[in-house]
Amino acid sequence: MRFNALRVLKEGLTGNRGWRPHWRKPAPKPEYDMLIIGGGGHGLATAWYLARNHGVTNIAVLEKGYLGGGNIGRNTTIVRANYFLPGNSEFYSHSLKLWEGLEADLNYNVMHSQRGLINLFHSDGQRDAFARRGNAMLAQGDDAILLGRDELRTLLPCLDYDQARFPIYGGLYHKRGGTARHDAVAWGYARAADARGVDLIENCEVTGITVNAGKVIGVTTSRGEIRARKVGIVTAGRSSQVATMAGLRLPIESHVLQAFVTEGLKPCLDHVVAFGMGHFYISQSDKGGLVFGGDLDFYASYAARGNLPTVEHVMEAGMTLMPMIGRAKVLRSWGGIMDMTPDGSPIIDRTPIDGLYLDAGWCYGGFKAVPASGWCMAHLMATDQPHPVARRFRLDRFATGELLDEEGTGSQHNLH
Amino acid sequence: MHLPCPCCGPRDLREFTHKGADDYLRRPAPDAPPEAWDDYLHTRANPAGRTRDLWYHDPCGTWIAVTRDTVTHAVIGATGLEDAQ
Ligand SMILES: Cc1cc2nc3c(=O)[nH]c(=O)nc-3n(C[C@H](O)[C@H](O)[C@H](O)COP(=O)(O)OP(=O)(O)OC[C@H]3O[C@@H](n4cnc5c(N)ncnc54)[C@H](O)[C@@H]3O)c2cc1C
Numbered sequence A: 001m002r003f004n005a006l007r008v009l010k011e012g013l014t015g016n017r018g019w020r021p022h023w024r025k026p027a028p029k030p031e032y033d034m035l036i037i038g039g040g041g042h043g044l045a046t047a048w049y050l051a052r053n054h055g056v057t058n059i060a061v062l063e064k065g066y067l068g069g070g071n072i073g074r075n076t077t078i079v080r081a082n083y084f085l086p087g088n089s090e091f092y093s094h095s096l097k098l099w100e101g102l103e104a105d106l107n108y109n110v111m112h113s114q115r116g117l118i119n120l121f122h123s124d125g126q127r128d129a130f131a132r133r134g135n136a137m138l139a140q141g142d143d144a145i146l147l148g149r150d151e152l153r154t155l156l157p158c159l160d161y162d163q164a165r166f167p168i169y170g171g172l173y174h175k176r177g178g179t180a181r182h183d184a185v186a187w188g189y190a191r192a193a194d195a196r197g198v199d200l201i202e203n204c205e206v207t208g209i210t211v212n213a214g215k216v217i218g219v220t221t222s223r224g225e226i227r228a229r230k231v232g233i234v235t236a237g238r239s240s241q242v243a244t245m246a247g248l249r250l251p252i253e254s255h256v257l258q259a260f261v262t263e264g265l266k267p268c269l270d271h272v273v274a275f276g277m278g279h280f281y282i283s284q285s286d287k288g289g290l291v292f293g294g295d296l297d298f299y300a301s302y303a304a305r306g307n308l309p310t311v312e313h314v315m316e317a318g319m320t321l322m323p324m325i326g327r328a329k330v331l332r333s334w335g336g337i338m339d340m341t342p343d344g345s346p347i348i349d350r351t352p353i354d355g356l357y358l359d360a361g362w363c364y365g366g367f368k369a370v371p372a373s374g375w376c377m378a379h380l381m382a383t384d385q386p387h388p389v390a391r392r393f394r395l396d397r398f399a400t401g402e403l404l405d406e407e408g409t410g411s412q413h414n415l416h
Numbered sequence B: 001m002h003l004p005c006p007c008c009g010p011r012d013l014r015e016f017t018h019k020g021a022d023d024y025l026r027r028p029a030p031d032a033p034p035e036a037w038d039d040y041l042h043t044r045a046n047p048a049g050r051t052r053d054l055w056y057h058d059p060c061g062t063w064i065a066v067t068r069d070t071v072t073h074a075v076i077g078a079t080g081l082e083d084a085q
């Protein structure tokens, strides 16, 4: 289905009866070349790049609920490439470049908006740290501008610059950062993959992974057994459970992350603003709602909702940063289950079982990673070689000590 | 969520700091192989359902092991850490 102004007008005048589903609803076949478990952003992107880059189309995505019902439809949509460590830096840089061509690639409007991301700093020491990060971003080939307080004021007049606890000294401005419409990303990848013949099978929960002599031979699902010699686990917050089906224990703990949106307001915030010291970040959606969030609830959880202390903390931080937010009513809050690794970086790797691959550990930064993760996971599954930009996302790095601890907070799952 | 502190009774979540799963109670010997340390520090059962994890009650300084459900957030019980080991 294609959209254009004439079509929207015609459908509007004829009761919108001509729209058709974006993808087929096929029944699972008994056998595929490859299976992807999980129809979130990463699973759908993996399927698309397998078809697009490697010509592998006899594949199915198995999703226990509906496509886009997991974290891909629950995140706060920030897209950025401001990582520091070699290993992360080139990966997110690659991802941002894919974002910049994504709408043309999928022929789908994902509303990617490079409105700029500003990370605030509040002391001389923090300014130095951000200058260093900005230089790393430039060295990687991306963009960064260090803004002083006065320059920042002209961009963000609504902040309280003179708060007692965290007076604002300036910000690191990443112009190519921004947001995208999260559901549209899932739908766009789904439609494109489906058009190449990929079977997207919803309401199909994987309940077992069949392994014979160290090799994967298929999966059991709520819709019967399906055979395949290559299977990718791409189930975000549920990664540990699915890996357990193959007898694997992962370096992952699942935690809940909450987010909030206010009633629609007139445009008042043109950028994404991150207030790290207060554990708070905010942007304004195209509908006008202020979308904001904070840190994890900090304890392991599979409930897609959080507790009140974190709500209170996020609201306090919002009021500290931009007191005007107190005038807006919060419409909704929700939570998503995050697959936290002990160093806060992801895993795209083979597993000890032949033919079983893992794409997991996205923590709360996996939305911006969707294109590159799909690209690299597809490369891994098709060629059995890690993609160069994802080569450090190894499963065994925790045993070898080659961690990618971007924030330098240590080996504890809830500290990243 | 309220957690029962053996010292102070049921107290609000805000008074506690979360450490992680009770794997932290099984510290390997200093000369244990790297795999044992990897398992201790990184690998987790990560159950959806009943779990046991470690919390610190900031006001009284007691470490506790809490048995609770990660899906419903129901708290089943807690013991002080000397007893928990
Ligand atoms: C509140 C919140 C805010 C966030 N903000 C940002 C942000 O601003 N920027 C950013 O980059 N990232 C953000 N994230 C993180 C990002 O959303 C996730 O890292 C990313 O979406 C995870 O990958 P996914 O899309 O594949 O996950 P999901 O959409 O969760 O996909 C996993 C899928 O696997 C399915 N599944 C699980 N078990 C099975 C099974 N047994 N059989 C079949 N299917 C199964 C699930 O139903 C689910 O659909 C945020 C997350 C949350 C919750």
Ligand SMILES: [Zn+2]
Pocket (backbone or CB within 6 Å): B005, B006, B007, B008, B009, B057, B059, B060, B061, B062
């Ligand atoms: Zn106490």
